[in-house]
Structures are given as C-alpha cells and as structure tokens.
Amino acid sequence: MENKELVAKALSNALDNELSVEDIESKLERPKDSKMGDIAFPTFILAKKFRKAPQQIAGDIIEKIDQSDFDHVEAAGPYVNFFLDKSAFSENVLNSILDQKEQYGQNDDGKGGNVTIDMSSPNIAKPISMGHLRSTVIGNSVAEILRKNGYKPIKDNHLGDWGTQFGKLITAYLMWGNEEDVKKDPINNLVKYYVKFHKVDKEQPELDDVARDWFRKLENGDEKALKLWKWFRKVSIEAFEKIYNKLGVTFDTYNGEAFYNDKLQGVVDSLNEKGLLSKSQGATIVDLDKYNLNPALILKSDGASLYITRDIATAIYRDQTYHPAMNLYVVGSEQTYYFKQLKAVLMEMGVPSAKDLHHVPFGLITVNGKKLSTRSGRIILLDEVLNDSIDIAKKQIAQKNPDLPNKEEVAKEVGVGAIVFGDLKNEKINNIDFNLEDQLRFEGETGPYVQYAHARAESILRKAGDVDFTNVAKKLNDAESWNVVKLLNDFPARVRMACDEFEPSVIAKYSLRLAKAFNKYYAHTKILEDNDEKDARLALVKSVSIVLKESLRLLGVKAPDQM
Ligand code: ARG
Structure with a gap:
C-alpha cells in the first residue's frame, strides 16, 4: 500500500469515517523538515466542520488513532505528524524497485491513448537553432514521460519545408x-x-x-x-x-508543411461549408472575435495559403489518422498567441481532438550570452556547441579517469548529456543562458553530476560482485539511507507529476536530489564493510542505480557505467 493511503486509512478510521480516504489523502502534506514527520495532516481544514480548535482536533485524533502501522504519530499544533516505520517501509520500497527494475514508476494512466507530439520542426535550408534543440529535447523527454504513464507518443517533425x-x-x-x-x-x-x-x-x-x-x-x-x-x-x-x-532522438514521422499541400483546398472548402470564412481587404479570414483573438488569416489576397492554413490541415490529418487523446505542440513561447488562434479555429470547425490541443511552450536560449539568429547571419551552429561540449568532456575524463577503456563513447554521452540535462533541468518556460563549462562540471546541478552518481553506484556493485537481493533492507534505519529511501519512494509520484505538467524538469530536479542524497550516504557509510547489513546497503545502491538511470533515460540522457 502507498504510504499516503496507509495514513489516510488510519485517519479515516480515527475520524469515524467522517471523511473519505481519498478526501484525506488529497489533503496530506510532506513536511520539508523531517523532524515534523514523513507525512502530515493539517487539522484546521476540519475546524469548521467539528466546531473545534485545530489543536484540539489533532489531540483527539492522537487519542483514537491506531498507531501500529507507524513508528509513531504525534500532534504538533494544528498538525498530526506521521513517522513511518522505517524498516518495513524501506523493505517495501527497495523490494519493489529490485522486482520491477526499470519498470518501477510505470503506470497505466494513459490507457494506451495516442499522443501526437509536434516537435523539433526546423526550417529547411536554415541551421537548426538552439530553439529547435529545446523543442527536440523537451519533446523527446515528454514522449518518454508519456510512455511511462501509459500513453503512446507519436513524434512528428513538422519541418518548415514550404x-x-x-x-x-x-x-x-x-x-x-x-x-x-x-x-x-x-x-x-x-x-x-x-x-x-x-x-x-x-x-x-x-x-x-x-x-x-x-x-x-x-x-x-x-x-x-x-x-x-x-x-x-x-x-x-x-x-x-x-x-x-x-542527441539520440528519433521521429515516427517527418511530415513537413509541404506534406499537407494537397489537403489545403479541403480545409478551405470545409471552412466555407461551415460558414466560417469572411473577406477582409481581399484576404480570406476566420473571425475569432468571440475568443477575443485577432482573425486568423487563411488565404492571402493572391490566394496563397499561410502557415496556419497548413497547420489546420495538419491538425485535421492527425485527428483522423490517430484519434489522439492529446495533441502537443512543443514550440517556443513566442508562438503562444498563434496556437490560441489555431485551437480556436479547430474548435469552431468541430474537430474532435481540438479541445485536447496543448501548446507546450518554452523560453529563449542563449549560449554564453549570445543570441541566435539566422537572418543576420550571426549563427551559432548547434553541431558546434555539441562538439565543443564533447571536447570539454574528453579533457575532463582524461584528467579524472585516464585509464577508462571506452573514453570516446563516454565523452560523447557526458558531453551531449550535459547539454540536454542543462536544458531540461530548467522549468521549460524560463529563458536560459547556457554556459558550457558550467553545464559540464561534475559538481553542482549538472547532468554529469547525476551520471557520476550513477557510475559511482555501479562501481560499488562491481566491487561487491554477486549479491543476493532476496530478504534485504530490514536493517536500514540510519538518517542517510532513510533520506535515500524516501526519495526512491517518491519516483512514481514524480513520473505522474512530470506527465501532468508536460515538464521534464520535474524529473531532472528529482534526479539531482536523489544523486545528492546518495552522495551524502556514500560519504557517511562504509557500504562494502562485511557485516549483517551489507546486503541491505547494496540493495539500496542497486535501487539508486536503477532509478537514476531510469530518470536519465526519461530525459534522453545516457548513464555510462564508468566515467
Ligand atoms: N518551423 C517552425 C519554426 O521554426 C515551427 C513549427 C512548429 N510546429 C507547427 N505545427 N507549427 O518556427
């Protein structure tokens, strides 16, 4: 049973079922300070209902609650704080990870529904820009996150080829x-x-x-x-x-704008039949007054189609081909207004999946303070940025681990991973300035830091040799391993949250926290010491390795076993 559910059940019983388990579960909090317990219930939400002071309600609950499933339960002001039973809890978490391996955190929320992801979409005959890089890596990660939540992503590269x-x-x-x-x-x-x-x-x-x-x-x-x-x-x-x-990114389809050329007349006809078209200064438009938006320009006065005409055809094609549960457009925030117009036109046309159209916007990116543009000719080629990053990684590896056997490959995984992670650790809407050297440091909030924690875990496991992972984790109850276990337990919830918000940074930030907690554990613990707890400690290390690797995979970042 999930811990929150366990707590909610105990609370519901203590409250004579005045509140449902689900209701209570949604109100539970995770205290920032572990002195306040692992899970807390705020009683002030009941003050009105029970006509009592929150402190008193907390006291009453303590009197009645069955504490046998917990280490202990405390009243603290307007809160009831639950301290979980550490060994039972740890055993539970580690066993599910060791059983499920990379399947850990997988859920079926999406019920196999198709999700089209319009991503990357650079323009022909122009360099792919850092903006397109953001769309590529965010889109790729969102696709993996969706898959982990039971959806079927379809990655489409909507090339600007017309x-x-x-x-x-x-x-x-x-x-x-x-x-x-x-x-x-x-x-x-x-x-x-x-x-x-x-x-x-x-x-x-x-x-x-x-x-x-x-x-x-x-x-x-x-x-x-x-x-x-x-x-x-x-x-x-x-x-x-x-x-x-x-980057290790693939697409399911490369249907650029030109792919829809033979479908544009159909769009115009259908708009016409639905009585949605009008003329304005010679041009053909769809009025969007009722959405408080400027009209959408469908045909220029010379009859030429526009970007939005092709996007309407695209959306209809995707709707009919995939019957998608959602349609995502991973495109920079400068096109936010445009996607509002697109969605409004599709709503007016009655396209079934229009209501599930989501623009997934992101902010601007600069590299070492330099802006990117193609018109002016001042171009920073993405390929160069990647190559520079790989070079820096190579130098670092030569210093840190000169005997590493597959240096070239690892340098690539670290160099590219640093860029991808450096992008994804930010909430996507933020503007970011990229400093390559910063992103490649093995310390701090970087991809290499997480990769290094994973490689460190793998190196311990190599040294340990064959380990029996049955019957583990009973004896882990020190503060450092407890922190790690709690984070491991949190992974499935983070997977859901990242999906709900289309936000890879949820996973990136999580992986940083887990890597940090593990490094602290590593610094405080003689993991390989021969005693009764050794197998349990190694089970923890193995679990960390699995979850770090899986987190990085969801971001599109490789996790080398040595670096
Ligand atoms: N090619 C466009 C650009 O570089 C992005 C296309 C985004 N996708 C779409 N369906 N409009 O700005």
Whole structure:
C-alpha cells in the first residue's frame, strides 16, 4: 500500500469515517523538515466542520488513532505528524524497485491513448537553432514521460519545408549558387545565398517579383523548381539527422508543411461549408472575435495559403489518422498567441481532438550570452556547441579517469548529456543562458553530476560482485539511507507529476536530489564493510542505480557505467 493511503486509512478510521480516504489523502502534506514527520495532516481544514480548535482536533485524533502501522504519530499544533516505520517501509520500497527494475514508476494512466507530439520542426535550408534543440529535447523527454504513464507518443517533425521563402532561395541559388558548395556544406551555403538575397533585394526590389514567380512555379509543380526544392530538402534533412543522431532522438514521422499541400483546398472548402470564412481587404479570414483573438488569416489576397492554413490541415490529418487523446505542440513561447488562434479555429470547425490541443511552450536560449539568429547571419551552429561540449568532456575524463577503456563513447554521452540535462533541468518556460563549462562540471546541478552518481553506484556493485537481493533492507534505519529511501519512494509520484505538467524538469530536479542524497550516504557509510547489513546497503545502491538511470533515460540522457 502507498504510504499516503496507509495514513489516510488510519485517519479515516480515527475520524469515524467522517471523511473519505481519498478526501484525506488529497489533503496530506510532506513536511520539508523531517523532524515534523514523513507525512502530515493539517487539522484546521476540519475546524469548521467539528466546531473545534485545530489543536484540539489533532489531540483527539492522537487519542483514537491506531498507531501500529507507524513508528509513531504525534500532534504538533494544528498538525498530526506521521513517522513511518522505517524498516518495513524501506523493505517495501527497495523490494519493489529490485522486482520491477526499470519498470518501477510505470503506470497505466494513459490507457494506451495516442499522443501526437509536434516537435523539433526546423526550417529547411536554415541551421537548426538552439530553439529547435529545446523543442527536440523537451519533446523527446515528454514522449518518454508519456510512455511511462501509459500513453503512446507519436513524434512528428513538422519541418518548415514550404512557403514563399523557397521562391527566394531558388532565385538566389540560380544567381549565385554552386552545386559543389551545397554538396560540401549544404546548410551554410544555402543560408549564405538566402542572406545575400535579402541584402541585394534592398537595392533591387524587382528581385522580389522574380522570387514570387519561382514560388508560384513551385506550387504549380514546375519541374525545375520542384527538383531544386527536393534537393534543398534532402540535404537539409541529412544535416539535421547528424544532430538528431548525436542527441539520440528519433521521429515516427517527418511530415513537413509541404506534406499537407494537397489537403489545403479541403480545409478551405470545409471552412466555407461551415460558414466560417469572411473577406477582409481581399484576404480570406476566420473571425475569432468571440475568443477575443485577432482573425486568423487563411488565404492571402493572391490566394496563397499561410502557415496556419497548413497547420489546420495538419491538425485535421492527425485527428483522423490517430484519434489522439492529446495533441502537443512543443514550440517556443513566442508562438503562444498563434496556437490560441489555431485551437480556436479547430474548435469552431468541430474537430474532435481540438479541445485536447496543448501548446507546450518554452523560453529563449542563449549560449554564453549570445543570441541566435539566422537572418543576420550571426549563427551559432548547434553541431558546434555539441562538439565543443564533447571536447570539454574528453579533457575532463582524461584528467579524472585516464585509464577508462571506452573514453570516446563516454565523452560523447557526458558531453551531449550535459547539454540536454542543462536544458531540461530548467522549468521549460524560463529563458536560459547556457554556459558550457558550467553545464559540464561534475559538481553542482549538472547532468554529469547525476551520471557520476550513477557510475559511482555501479562501481560499488562491481566491487561487491554477486549479491543476493532476496530478504534485504530490514536493517536500514540510519538518517542517510532513510533520506535515500524516501526519495526512491517518491519516483512514481514524480513520473505522474512530470506527465501532468508536460515538464521534464520535474524529473531532472528529482534526479539531482536523489544523486545528492546518495552522495551524502556514500560519504557517511562504509557500504562494502562485511557485516549483517551489507546486503541491505547494496540493495539500496542497486535501487539508486536503477532509478537514476531510469530518470536519465526519461530525459534522453545516457548513464555510462564508468566515467
Ligand atoms: N518551423 C517552425 C519554426 O521554426 C515551427 C513549427 C512548429 N510546429 C507547427 N505545427 N507549427 O518556427
């Protein structure tokens, strides 16, 4: 039985079932200071009902409550504080972890429902930015967290592979482009042409007409235009995949914006049938007054579709294909207003899953104080950031553990893990400034710190050799192991919370707390000393290793056994 349930049952009995177990359970608190017990019940919520002072209610409960399942129970002012029976509790927690292994914390809340996750979604012919990195790593982690909660995530990379900018790019390429250069370094060269277009076009505005013409040709399936577009798309995806591979992120589908081209007319027709379209200065719009939002622009006056037109088609396609329980869009907070409009249009259209559309926004990221942008040409390439991080990790490993056998691989896992963790430990809505050296320190709130705690646990287990994990944990009742056990017990609740809030930082922060508690335990305890408690201590170490590794996995971070 969960501890909160145990406490709630005892309380409900003591209160002559005046309050249900569920009701009580929802009111229970976990005191910050362990002197106040492990679980506390605030009695002031009953003061009105019982017409008594909270202190007195607490006293009455102590008189009546059956304490046999607990170490002891105390009244403290308006609280009843429960001190759990440490050995029984520890045995319970460790046994469930050792039994369930990486399944520990898994639940079935999602009942196998599909959840589409729109994530990463960089734009063709532009470098993948740190913003896209955030979407990639947050989306990937949210997917694993959803899976752990019984959902079936579907990760879709909604590539920005359509729009008037491709008319500009084709124009620029035909004027200044070179096939060999693009083959050698696709993204940088394509960006170069694009940036040059914007510069030259200031003096030669007629270039805009040429570009518009090329986009029209592309839309009409002109062979030359289509061939170039396909090629730009292909080399861009190849470049993105290098980064995805490094991050260890995969997608279920790569349905970019262009995938929906043949579905746009259907969207317009359906909006029309539902009487949702109106004209405004030549353009076709959906009025969203009743949502207190600006109108959604569906077609420009020249009939061209827009970003939102393609997103409406996308949402309808996902709705019909997956019948999703939820639709998530992991996209920066600068698009918050846009997603409100999108949801409103879909609600008006009566798309069934529209009410379960969630924009999962996140803040800006800068690297060592530098902003990222592609237009101005000031670009920090994500690939470079990852490589720098791996290099720093390599140097650290060379210093700390020069004899490590698979140095290269571990440096990659630590270097990449540091970036991913450094991103995910922040509540996603916060802006973050990334300092590489800081994220790579083995001390402090970093990925390597958690990885190192896991590797340390594994190293103890290697030294211990074969351990019998049956009949463990009876004798763990010192303060340090108690702290660790309580945190281990907390993991399933954190898994649920991270899912409810689409918030990987819940897991990242949890893993930091667990790593810290374990390091403290390690510093205070002779784990391998030969005595009666040795097996119990090793069971604790094994459990920590399992839960740290699983926490990191939920974040998309590897946990090397040695580092
Ligand atoms: N490509 C867009 C960008 O880089 C993000 C697309 C987000 N997804 C969507 N369905 N609108 O800003």
